[in-house]
Amino acid sequence: MTDAIEHLVLRPVTAAEYTAWFSAVSRQFGEDVHEDDIAAYRDVTKLDRTLAVFDGDEIVATATIDSFDMTLPGGRQAPCAGVTAVGVRTTHRRQGLLRRMMLRQLADIRERDEPLAALLASESGIYGRFGYGPSTPTLTLAIDRPWARLARPVEPGGIRLLDADTALAELPAVYERVQRSQPGMLTRTPARWQLWLGRDPDHYRDGYSARYHALLGDRGYVVYRLKDDWRDNAPAGRLRVLELVAADPEAAAALWQYCFSVDLVATVEAEMRPADEPLVHLLVEPLRLRVGAGEPLYTRLVSVPDALRTRAYAAAGSLVFDVRDDACPWNAGRWRLEATPDGATCEPTQASADLSLDVVELATAYLGGVRFSRLARARRLDAHTGDALATADAMFATDPLPWNPFSF
Ligand SMILES: CC(C)(COP(=O)(O)OP(=O)(O)OC[C@H]1O[C@@H](n2cnc3c(N)ncnc32)[C@H](O)[C@@H]1OP(=O)(O)O)[C@@H](O)C(=O)NCCC(=O)NCCS
Missing domain, CATH: 3.40.630.30 (Gcn5-related N-acetyltransferase (GNAT))
Known part of the structure; x- marks a missing residue:
């Protein structure tokens, strides 16, 4: 050993x-x-x-x-x-x-x-050489509360504030329900829930309050912290969303509206939000939403054929990938991916390649969060046949976009 x-x-x-x-x-x-x-x-x-x-x-x-x-x-x-x-x-x-x-x-x-x-990487430059690609881009968001109004307000009500023990008992079922259909989302074991919600030491708080947990029935929750602040005799507090998970669009709107209703808060901020976060379209004033690049989850295809044949595809099609993989040589070579409505196969082949790429680019595009054509425009891969990029984009498309809401 x-x-x-x-x-x-x-x-x-x-x-x-x-x-x-x-x-x-x-x-x-x-x-x-x-x-x-x-x-x-x-x-x-x-x-x-x-x-x-x-x-x-x-x-x-x-x-x-x-x-x-x-x-x-x-x-x-x-x-x-x-x-x-x-x-x-x-x-x-x-x-x-x-x-x-x-x-x-x-x-x-x-x-x-x-x-x-x-x-999750402390610096993006570290893990590409080992085949990890940023497959689930995320956004950081911030909005000043006077501008945080929904174009179609939701009937308020139904949200309960929970203490940590009750949150630990009730939030996992909501998370699991969403996780089962959200590409890129990872399961959380009871031990991981306990690690996250079972304790809230001062050194995790970054000057903010203890956590608040707001639950909307079995449809969604938001976990957040508050920072008390005053400037020029006016409240200038912050509300930091740690995790907002919703099972349906109305629940998501209701939870954002709840965040925007917390008194003494001047700014609502959130990290690791999905790349297709609907908030921008919920707002009366979308241009007031400050949007930045958030931490992606980096994914690695340890077995290219197993990974490719396990996911489902948005369109039927056939592609030959010529894969470079220095860290996992068992993946290197040409693979034919055949996707039908009944499932996918991925086998070694001698046929000429449609796309040549490093395994890091295949990992980046794997979950449908980054399109092959975009990587080609960034000169990250080579297409050898006229329709290869359009075929790959159509096959790998995912809706909703992949998302992972937490760091581990
Ligand atoms: C990042 C860290 C783990 C690198 O460890 P290390 O033992 O110095 O790395 P290695 O000597 O094995 O380097 C392997 C390769 O990674 C490269 N590399 C190492 N750190 C890098 C960095 N921060 N950015 C870009 N490339 C880096 C090296 O240049 C080397 O490249 P090569 O294979 O082309 O020669 C180390 O600097 C560290 O502990 N940093 C603080 C904690 C941290 O950031 N951990 C990562 C958490 S996600």
Whole structure:
């Protein structure tokens, strides 16, 4: 199981080493080590999926994997390895430790037959070389409250404010209902819900209040924080949406309208909203909505054929991809994807390619959040036949666009 890098040893940590491993993760991210975080994360950390690089007795690099299922276009769930806690001690950077951990993880993910991996990246430049592509773009939004009015207001009412324990009992069912049909959305285990809503330490709050949880029956919820502020004798508070999940358009409108009704708030802000967020069209004054690029989920096709044959396609068609994949050579080569209304097949082929691309571009386009033609215009891939891009765009189109609402 161990993998020596000269005198360095790469292996999973034991239960006795977990505290040192978690402390190393915190320090690599420039965070203080909090005893209560160490205990809280223990429940979601599978020791056999952790990795640490040991220099003597000291841990100098870390990574782990949390297991999720991801909803694919068409509604199937696929196992997805959630890569996280990746870091290298400053003294050991740029010596190839990240590369060693990434390659070891990809081999492990393949062995476990997980067709997909996913992560959130601190910097976009890091993970492309390992085949991770930004498949689910998101938006950050902010609007000043005087402008936050809906063109078609919703009848108010029906929203309850819940304490944390009740939220923990009632929100997961709503999330699961939405998750089952929303491409890109990951399952959350009870342990992950507990990690998120079961505690709310000060160091998570960024100067904001404790969390509020507003639930609209079984149709949606918004979890948010408030920041009390006054300027020039006027309220200048902020409401930060942490997660707004709705099962139908009216519920989404009602929850936004609720956020816009909170007194003493001057600005409502949200991160990691879907790329096709309807809010812009809900507003009387859409130009007052400040929209920025948010954190995408980066996806990796660990098995190109399994990933391609598991999702459903918006149009029938046939395409030959010539795939480059340095980190997972088992994916490299030509693959013929055939999609029919009854399902898809993906097999190796000697036929000439319609599209040549790196696996990172295939991952970027895989969930339908970024079109092949857009990647071609960015000179990220080559089309060899006249209708290849139009065919690929039509086959991979997804509605709604893929979305992942949370960091892990
Ligand atoms: C990002 C980090 C993990 C890189 O670790 P590392 O061991 O120095 O990386 P490696 O030496 O294995 O580098 C592997 C490749 O990634 C590149 N790379 C490393 N860090 C990079 C960065 N921040 N941006 C772009 N490329 C980067 C290297 O140049 C190298 O490229 P090459 O294969 O073409 O030569 C490390 O700098 C770190 O811990 N940063 C702070 C925590 C963090 O941001 N973690 C990522 C969380 S998502």
